[in-house]
Amino acid sequence: MANLYVRAAPTTDLNRNTEWFTYPGVWSTYILILFFSWLMVLSVFACSPGMAWTVVHLFHFLVTYHFFHWKKGTPFAEDQGIYNRLTWWEQIDSGKQLTRNRKFLTVVPVVLYLIASHTTDYQHPMLFFNTLAVFVLVVAKFPHMHKVRIFGINADQ
Amino acid sequence: MITIPYITALTTYFSYGLLFAFGQLRDFFRKIFDWWSKSSLQGYAPICLGLEDFYVRRLYLRIQDCFNRPISSSPDAWFDLVERISNDNNKTLKRTTKVKRCLNLGSYNYLGFAAADEYCTPRAIETLKNFAPSSCSTRVDGGTTTLHVELEKCVANFLGKEAAIVFGMGYATNSAILPVLMGKGRLIISDSLNHNSIVNGARGSGATIRVFQHNTPSHLEKVLREQIAEGQPRTHRPWKKIMVVVEGIYSMEGELCQLPEIVAICKKYKAYVYLDEAHSIGAVGKTGRGVCELLGVDTADVDIMMGTFTKSFGSCGGYIAGSKELIQYLKYTCPAHLYATSISPPAAEQIISSIKVVNGEDGSSRGAQKLAKIRENSNFFRSELQKMGFEVLGDNDSPVMPIMLYNPAKIPAFSRECLKRNVAVVTVAFPATPLLLARARICISAAHSREDLLKALEVISEVGDMVGIKYFPAEPEKQQLEGDRVKLE
Numbered sequence: 001m002a003n004l005y006v007r008a009a010p011t012t013d014l015n016r017n018t019e020w021f022t023y024p025g026v027w028s029t030y031i032l033i034l035f036f037s038w039l040m041v042l043s044v045f046a047c048s049p050g051m052a053w054t055v056v057h058l059f060h061f062l063v064t065y066h067f068f069h070w071k072k073g074t075p076f077a078e079d080q081g082i083y084n085r086l087t088w089w090e091q092i093d094s095g096k097q098l099t100r101n102r103k104f105l106t107v108v109p110v111v112l113y114l115i116a117s118h119t120t121d122y123q124h125p126m127l128f129f130n131t132l133a134v135f136v137l138v139v140a141k142f143p144h145m146h147k148v149r150i151f152g153i154n155a156d157q
Numbered sequence: 158m159i160t161i162p163y164i165t166a167l168t169t170y171f172s173y174g175l176l177f178a179f180g181q182l183r184d185f186f187r188k189i190f191d192w193w194s195k196s197s198l199q200g201y202a203p204i205c206l207g208l209e210d211f212y213v214r215r216l217y218l219r220i221q222d223c224f225n226r227p228i229s230s231s232p233d234a235w236f237d238l239v240e241r242i243s244n245d246n247n248k249t250l251k252r253t254t255k256v257k258r259c260l261n262l263g264s265y266n267y268l269g270f271a272a273a274d275e276y277c278t279p280r281a282i283e284t285l286k287n288f289a290p291s292s293c294s295t296r297v298d299g300g301t302t303t304l305h306v307e308l309e310k311c312v313a314n315f316l317g318k319e320a321a322i323v324f325g326m327g328y329a330t331n332s333a334i335l336p337v338l339m340g341k342g343r344l345i346i347s348d349s350l351n352h353n354s355i356v357n358g359a360r361g362s363g364a365t366i367r368v369f370q371h372n373t374p375s376h377l378e379k380v381l382r383e384q385i386a387e388g389q390p391r392t393h394r395p396w397k398k399i400m401v402v403v404e405g406i407y408s409m410e411g412e413l414c415q416l417p418e419i420v421a422i423c424k425k426y427k428a429y430v431y432l433d434e435a436h437s438i439g440a441v442g443k444t445g446r447g448v449c450e451l452l453g454v455d456t457a458d459v460d461i462m463m464g465t466f467t468k469s470f471g472s473c474g475g476y477i478a479g480s481k482e483l484i485q486y487l488k489y490t491c492p493a494h495l496y497a498t499s500i501s502p503p504a505a506e507q508i509i510s511s512i513k514v515v516n517g518e519d520g521s522s523r524g525a526q527k528l529a530k531i532r533e534n535s536n537f538f539r540s541e542l543q544k545m546g547f548e549v550l551g552d553n554d555s556p557v558m559p560i561m562l563y564n565p566a567k568i569p570a571f572s573r574e575c576l577k578r579n580v581a582v583v584t585v586a587f588p589a590t591p592l593l594l595a596r597a598r599i600c601i602s603a604a605h606s607r608e609d610l611l612k613a614l615e616v617i618s619e620v621g622d623m624v625g626i627k628y629f630p631a632e633p634e635k636q637q638l639e640g641d642r643v644k645l646e
Contacts, residue, residue, distance in 0.1 A: 004163045008593065010371040012349045014356070020592035025166030032167065033174065075211035076588050078353070080360075084206060 015083060017074040018092040021101055030108065034060065050120035054130060057116040060109065061133035068105075069140045070154060085156055089140070090147055097143035109137040159594060160548065161563065162628055169563050169593055176565060180215030184208075212588065216565075221247045223572035223584055229256055232264035233272035234604040238581055259576070260613055262599045263583035267440035267556050268527045269604030270471030270511045276519045277471070277510035281503045288502035296488075300499035308505045311512050312476050316438075316446065317456045320484040323476045324493045325500045327435060327465030328354040330475030333493035334463070336362040339400060344384055346377065346428070347402040350410065355402055355433060365390060371410075374418035377401065381426045399428040405437030405448035405464075409590055409598065411551025411558050413437070416448055420458045429460045439469025440556050445515045445528050451554065472507040474500040531556055531603040538601055538610055545618050546631035550596070559585075559596035560617070560626065567624050568595050574620040580613055 006024040013019035020026070034056060041052040073084040074091075083091050093099045113134040120126045139145065149155040217224075222241060230237040238257045241250040264271060284304065294300035305323065313321040324330045335358030339345055343364040347355060350371045359366050367384060370376040381399070388395050401423050403414045416432070423430045434447045442450030447464070449456050456462065461479045466472040477487060488494055515524040535556045542549045548561040562568055568584045575582050586595040601610075621627050 005160045006163050006166065008159045008161055010349055010591070012368040012370055014349065014368060016588040016591070020587075023166070023591065023593050024161070025163060025170060025593075029167050029170040029174075033171070071208060073206060073209060075208050076213065077205075077209050078588055081206070081209070082360075084209075 013094060015074070015079070015091055015094070016076070017083065018088065021092060027104060034108075034112070048119075050116070051126070053112070053116040053119050054126045057109075057112045057130055058133055060112060061137060064109070065137065065140070072154070086147070087154075095146070097146065102141065106138060106141045109134050159550065159561065161561075161593070165563050165628065166593060169565070172565050173587075173592060176216055180211060183215065184211070216587075219247055220569040220572075222250060223569050226581070227252060231272045232261055232266055234261055234266075234269070234602060234606070234609055235259065236261045236264075236581075238576075257576075257579065259579045259581040260609055260616075261581055261602075262613060263581055264602070265436070265468040265600055266471070266602040266604060267436075267469045267531055267600070268445075268471075268511070268515065269602055270469070270507070270514075271602075272604065274471070274511070274514070276514055276521075276523075277507050280510045281507045284506035285503040290503065291501050292499045294498065295496055296494050296499045302502055302505075304502050304505040304509070305499060308500070308509055309476075311509050313478055315512050315516070316462055316478045318462060318478040319481045321476050321478040322484050322487050322491075322494065323466075323474055323500055323505075325474050325498055326493075327467055327473070327475035329493050329497060330463060330465070330477065331355050331433065332358040332361060333491055333497075334461075334477055334487065335359050335402075337487065337491050338362075338461075339364040339398065342389060342394075342396070343398040343400070344396045345400050345402060346380055346384070348372065348404065348407075348414075350407050351402060351404060352408065352433065352435070355404075359402070371407075372412060372415055374415055374422055377419060378422050378426075381422065381428060385426060399426075400431055401428050402431045402433065405432060405434035406441070406555050406557060408436050408557060409559060409585065409596070411555045411598075413441075413448060413452070413552045413555060416452045416454045416459075420454055424458065430458070431461045431463065432459045434462060434464040435475075436468055436557060438464040439511075439515060440531060441554055443528070445469070445524070466504075466508045470508045470511040472504040472511070474504060474508070527603040531601065534603065534605055534610060535601045538599070538614070541614050542617070543629075544632045545614075545621070546627035546629045547617075547621060548626075548628045556601045557598065558601070559598045560621075561628065562595045562597055562624075562626055563593060565595060567626060568597075570624045571597055571620055571626070574623060575616060578616045578620070580616045 008023050011019050011022045013022060037059070038052055038056045041047075041055050042049065045052070045055070068089045069087050072087050073081065093101060113130050116130050117127055222243065226241070227239045228236050229239050235258055238259045240253050240255045240257055242253055243250050270277060288302060288304070292300040292302060296305070308323055309321045312323065313319060324333070331352070331354035335345070335355065339359070339362045341363045344367065345359045345362070345364045346367050346369055347359060348371055349368045367380055369380045384396070384399070387393065401419065403416070403419055405414055406412070407414070420430055432448070437448040439445045439447070441448060444450065449459060461477060461483065463475065463477050465475045467474070477484070510519075513519050515528070517524050532554055535558070536553055539549055539551065539553070539558050542558070542560065550559045550561070551557055562571055562584065565586065568586050572582060572584045582597050582599060584595070584597045590596060
C-alpha cells in the first residue's frame with residue numbers, strides 16, 4: 001500500500017494559487033478531511049450521527065463559502081496582483097467553466113446535503129439550514145455567476 | 158514526470174491545510190487585537206491588500222532561518238556561513254559574529270570561477286586599477302569601454318553567432334528585451350516552467366501569451382496550430398510575429414530542454430526561437446558551449462540566444478546573441494542598453510578571462526579539465542543519490558539536481574539538520590515550485606573534489622534517513638568477493 005505511486009505532470013496553469021488543485025490526491029484528501037471531521041464532531045459533542053453530519057455540512061458551507069467565493073486575490077505577491085478582483089472559484093482552471101474540478105466541487109456540497117438530511121430524517125430546523133446552505137453554495141458555482149457581484153456585495157471600489 | 162507516493166501526496170495536502178488553518182486562526186485573532194488598539198494611521202489605505210502577504214507572514218516567516226543565509230567569504234566549494242539567532246520565534250533574525258565553515262551545495266558555481274582564480278583574478282584586479290569599479294554611465298553616454306566591445310566580440314565568437322550585446326543584469330536582460338521584440342498583435346508561446354524574468358518580460362510586453370506543457374513538443378505543436386489557425390484574439394487577423402521561449406536547463410527541475418524537436422517544429426510553422434541558457438552556458442557541452450552543442454542543434458537555427466554570466470563565468474550580467482541586424486536593432490531600442498548602467502569593467506574582464514580559460518586560450522588545459530570535472534561530478538553525485546533511494550530530478554550531465562521533499566515540515570528539517578552537519582543546501586517551496594513539490598536543490602561545481610562529494614553524500618544520506626525522504630527503494634549493495642567469502646545470513 002505504501003508503494004502506490006502516482007505520476008504528476010506539470011500543468012499549464014501559471015496561477016500558483018489554483019494549480020495545486022490539478023495534482024493527484026486532492027479529491028481524496030478533501031473527502032478524507034470531511035470524513036475525519038465528522039468522526040471528530042461525533043467524539044467531541046457526543047451527538048447523534050445526523051446532527052454530526054449537519055454540523056459538518058454547515059461548517060463546510062461556512063469555510064468553503066469564505067475561501068472560495070468571498071476572499072479575492074492570491075496569498076502571495078509574486079503575481080503582482082493580476083488576480084486581485086477574482087475569487088478562488090473564478091480563478092481555477094483559468095476561468096474555464098464546467099471542467100472536471102468544478103463539477104466535483106459542485107457535487108460535494110450536494111452529496112453532503114443528502115447525507116445530512118437523510119441521517120436527520122428530514123426534520124426541521126436542520127433541514128431548513130441545510131437546504132439554505134446547499135442552495136447558496138450551488139448557485140454561487142453556476143457558470144452564469146462568473147464575476148457577478150449581486151447588489152455590489154464583495155465588489156471592488 | 159515526477160513520481161509521488163500516494164500517501165505522501167495526501168499527507169502533504171493535509172499538512173498544508175493544517176498550516177493554512179492555523180494561519181487563518183492567528184490572522185483572525187490578530188484582527189481582533191488590532192481592532193482594540195487604535196493605529197496612528199487613521200484614514201490611510203492599507204499597504205497590503207487583504208491576504209496578499211498571508212503566505213509570507215504565516216508560512217515563510219516560521220522557517221525563515223532556512224532562507225537568505227548571509228555568507229562572509231566567496232562562494233567557493235567551502236564557504237563561511239554567518240550564524241543567526243532569533244529571540245521571537247523566527248520573526249526577526251539577528252546576525253551573530255560566529256561563522257561556520259560549510260560545504261557549499263547551493264551556489265551556481267558550475268566551473269569554479271566564483272573563488273579567486275589564478276588567471277582571472279589578477280586580470281580583474283588590473284582592470285579595477287586601470288578602469289574603475291563602475292563605468293558610471295549608460296552604454297550610449299560614456300559607458301562603452303574597449304572592454305565592452307571586446308566582451309561582445311568574445312561572446313559572439315564563443316557561441317558561434319554573428320554579434321552579441323551585453324547588459325549589466327541577467328534578470329533585466331529578459332525583462333527588457335522581450336518588450337522590445339514583442340508587443341501587441343504578437344504571440345509569445347512560453348514553457349509552463351519558465352523563469353520569472355521571462356514571465357515578467359512577456360507580461361510587460363503587452364503581447365498575447367500562451368503556455369505549453371513543460372518540455373512537451375507535441376503540445377507545443379498543438380498550441381501553435383491552434384493559435385495560427387485562430388489568429389489574434391478578437392479580430393482573427395494573422396499574428397504579426399510568433400516567438401517560442403524555452404530554457405536550456407530548467408533551474409528547478411535540472412532537465413534539459415528537448416531542443417531538436419522544438420526547433421524542428423518552430424521551423425515548420427515559421428516561429429522564432431528564444432533560448433534562455435542561463436544555467437546551461439559554460440556548464441554543459443563538450444567545450445562548454447551550452448545545450449545546443451550538447452544536443453547537436455546548429456546555433457544558426459536558434460534565432461535569439463540569451464544567457465547570463467552569473468552562473469558559469471563567476472561574474473554578473475547577461476547577454477543576447479543573434480544576427481548582426483538583430484543586435485543593431487536592439488542597440489537602438491532596448492532600454493537596458495540606453496538607460497541602464499553598463500556592465501562593470503572588472504566584471505567584464507572576469508568574463509573575458511574565464512571564457513579564455515574555458516577555450517584554452519590561456520595556454521593551459523584547465524578549461525577542458527573543469528568541464529570534464531563538472532560532468533563527472535554531476536553524473537557521479539546523481540547516480541549515487543539515486544542508488545540511495547532519493548527521488549532526484551534532472552537529466553544526465555545536468556549539474557542541477559533537485560531532491561524531492563514534498564511535505565512542508567521536511568523542508569526546514571532537511572535544511573537545519575544538514576546545516577548542523579556543516580553542509581549548506583538550498584530548499585525551495587511554494588510558490589516558486591508547485592504546492593506539492595517542495596525540493597532541495599543541489600548545484601554541483603567543478604570546484605567540488607571527490608572527498609567533498611563523498612562527505613555530502615554521507616550527510617545527505619544520514620539526514621535523509623532521519624527526515625524520511627528516501628521515497629524509492631534503495632539499490633542493494635553489491636557483495637564484495639575479494640579474498641574473504643561472503644557471509645551467509
